[in-house]
Amino acid sequence: AQSVAQPEDQVNVAEGNPLTVKCTYSVSGNPYLFWYVQYPNRGLQFLLKYITGDNLVKGSYGFEAEFNKSQTSFHLKKPSALVSDSALYFCAVRDGGGGNKLTFGTGTQLKVEL
Amino acid sequence: DAGVTQSPTHLIKTRGQHVTLRCSPISGHKSVSWYQQVLGQGPQFIFQYYEKEERGRGNFPDRFSARQFPNYSSELNVNALLLGDSALYLCASSPRGGGEGNTEAFFGQGTRLTVV
Numbered sequence: 001a002q003s004v005a006q007p008e009d010q011v012n013v014a015e016g017n018p019l020t021v022k023c024t025y026s027v028s029g030n031p032y033l034f035w036y037v038q039y040p041n042r043g044l045q046f047l048l049k050y051i052t053g054d055n056l057v058k059g060s061y062g063f064e065a066e067f068n069k070s071q072t073s074f075h076l077k078k079p080s081a082l083v084s085d086s087a088l089y090f091c092a093v094r095d096g097g098g099g100n101k102l103t104f105g106t107g108t109q110l111k112v113e114l
Numbered sequence: 115d116a117g118v119t120q121s122p123t124h125l126i127k128t129r130g131q132h133v134t135l136r137c138s139p140i141s142g143h144k145s146v147s148w149y150q151q152v153l154g155q156g157p158q159f160i161f162q163y164y165e166k167e168e169r170g171r172g173n174f175p176d177r178f179s180a181r182q183f184p185n186y187s188s189e190l191n192v193n194a195l196l197l198g199d200s201a202l203y204l205c206a207s208s209p210r211g212g213g214e215g216n217t218e219a220f221f222g223q224g225t226r227l228t229v230v
Contacts, residue, residue: 043204051216
């Protein structure tokens with residue numbers, strides 16, 4: 001069975017400061033990892049993914065994520081946060097062994113303040 | 115290009131009723147998946163359809179069913195609605211569904227179902 005843990009329900013950061021949203025995963029095969037963002041009363045927007053290759057993945061809106069196999073982590077980062085980044089962030093995993101099922105974490109609410 | 119479209123956007127039903135939710139995938143995408151997102155939780159996988167065949171099913175009761183049409187659009191049906199079925203129902207489309215899991219899923223805006 002595959003699973004995702006997002007240990008922080010909420011992350012608060014000042015605008016202009018770097019941000020990190022944490023994610024750890026468990027999967028039997030090779031992991032395919034994804035980050036999505038959700039604004040109020042909206043669907044999910046894709047930010048970035050890790051499939052293979054470089055451990056640092058760059059995505060939309062200046063976000064990046066670092067894959068760490070030994071720690072089974074895929075933390076989302078941004079060097080300089082914006083107030084408009086405030087939203088709900090979901091990490092998701094798919095087993096590279098097959099299928100399209102995404103397993104999501106419980107989400108982390110990011111609040112960026114002036 | 116249009117993204118994933120879902121209808122209706124909002125719906126209120128009474129316990130015991132039946133509901134049908136609709137989804138049109140991105141043009142050229144052949145895989146559609148359905149997810150249920152209860153308030154305060156992450157989306158939970160319900161079904162995946164690819165080329166009109168069910169390719170995956172989550173841990174949901176038989177009251178939940180779905181189908182995919184020749185034009186790749188999809189319907190999610192829920193019978194005998196319970197209060198606990200109140201949630202945001204999300205549809206996602208992908209270009210492929212044959213086990214090539216390295217493609218991202220593109221989500222619609224969702225249908226907010228309220229059961230009273």
